[in-house]
Amino acid sequence: MKINFTNLDKILNNHELLLLGIGASLIVIQLGVTSKIDSSNIFGTSLVFLAAVSSLIWDKRNKLTLESAFLPSVCGLVLIGFVYLLGLFTINSTFLWYLAPLVSAFGLALLASGFKGLKQYQGELLALLCLAASIVLPKFIFDISPLTAKFSAFVLWCGGFKFTLAGQKILTPTGGIEVYSGCSGIELVIQMVGFAVVFLLMFNLNLKQKVITLIVAPFMGFIVNGVRVALMALIVVYGDQQSFKYWHDGDGSLIFSTIAVVLFGLFCWILLRSQKENMGIK
Numbered sequence: 001m002k003i004n005f006t007n008l009d010k011i012l013n014n015h016e017l018l019l020l021g022i023g024a025s026l027i028v029i030q031l032g033v034t035s036k037i038d039s040s041n042i043f044g045t046s047l048v049f050l051a052a053v054s055s056l057i058w059d060k061r062n063k064l065t066l067e068s069a070f071l072p073s074v075c076g077l078v079l080i081g082f083v084y085l086l087g088l089f090t091i092n093s094t095f096l097w098y099l100a101p102l103v104s105a106f107g108l109a110l111l112a113s114g115f116k117g118l119k120q121y122q123g124e125l126l127a128l129l130c131l132a133a134s135i136v137l138p139k140f141i142f143d144i145s146p147l148t149a150k151f152s153a154f155v156l157w158c159g160g161f162k163f164t165l166a167g168q169k170i171l172t173p174t175g176g177i178e179v180y181s182g183c184s185g186i187e188l189v190i191q192m193v194g195f196a197v198v199f200l201l202m203f204n205l206n207l208k209q210k211v212i213t214l215i216v217a218p219f220m221g222f223i224v225n226g227v228r229v230a231l232m233a234l235i236v237v238y239g240d241q242q243s244f245k246y247w248h249d250g251d252g253s254l255i256f257s258t259i260a261v262v263l264f265g266l267f268c269w270i271l272l273r274s275q276k277e278n279m280g281i282k
Helices: 005-013 015-034 042-059 070-088 094-113 116-139 145-158 186-202 207-237 241-248 251-278
Strands: 164-166 169-172 175-178
Touching (some): 015 042, 015 070, 015 094, 042 186, 042 251, 116 186
Antiparallel strands (some): 169 175
16 A cells, blocks of 8 residues: 555645544544443533534635644643543543533634634633533532522422422322432533533624523523423432433433423524524515
């Protein structure tokens, strides 16, 4: 087999093609490893965020300034190398793989445009920061579990079910659940903020619409998760442990995350349609 070094040299000298190849490989590593991690949420969330950010970068590819210096290029390669090592050793850490897309994007941005060019990617980096923050921030901000417990109890009350609310515990005649921080929904709330950021980057909205979007997105995540917790309380009433595990740790939790994203997508569609009608566009 004869290797064509001329074509190889052209590829290595084509900055855009090289960056595209590195970016694609990082996405493959992220999705490949997260598909094997014992977490039903991380793969789907990573897929949505990476697809959205990739689309945003592709749309403005002709406007980007691709010029970097030695130091930022080295820093970028170190960050990218870190993600490659994570994939090479298949490190099974949900925390690291929520953080990996931000590290990858930051490293790739440095490699492509240097320190001065980072502002070209500030929106996309902010969106990926929200993805990383969904696993990091809950450890440092106030616990919303009491609020989630109260809202879930309200949902049960609206449904006519008998229960007793004691702090973060929802007690029923045959059992009960306690809402811990992991079930509070804060992770989904922060992720929804990230989806809102992506939406605002993709479409030109006025200030009022932007504020409404940033309010609706996390609120929608909180409501959907509250309904999920109420459902788990009902499952405890009927003593179905298999169903409880499914909605608590299994694919059931992913279904509710998907519902939140779909509802937010419907909200975005209505908002854009209203904007077009106000502008007289059919």
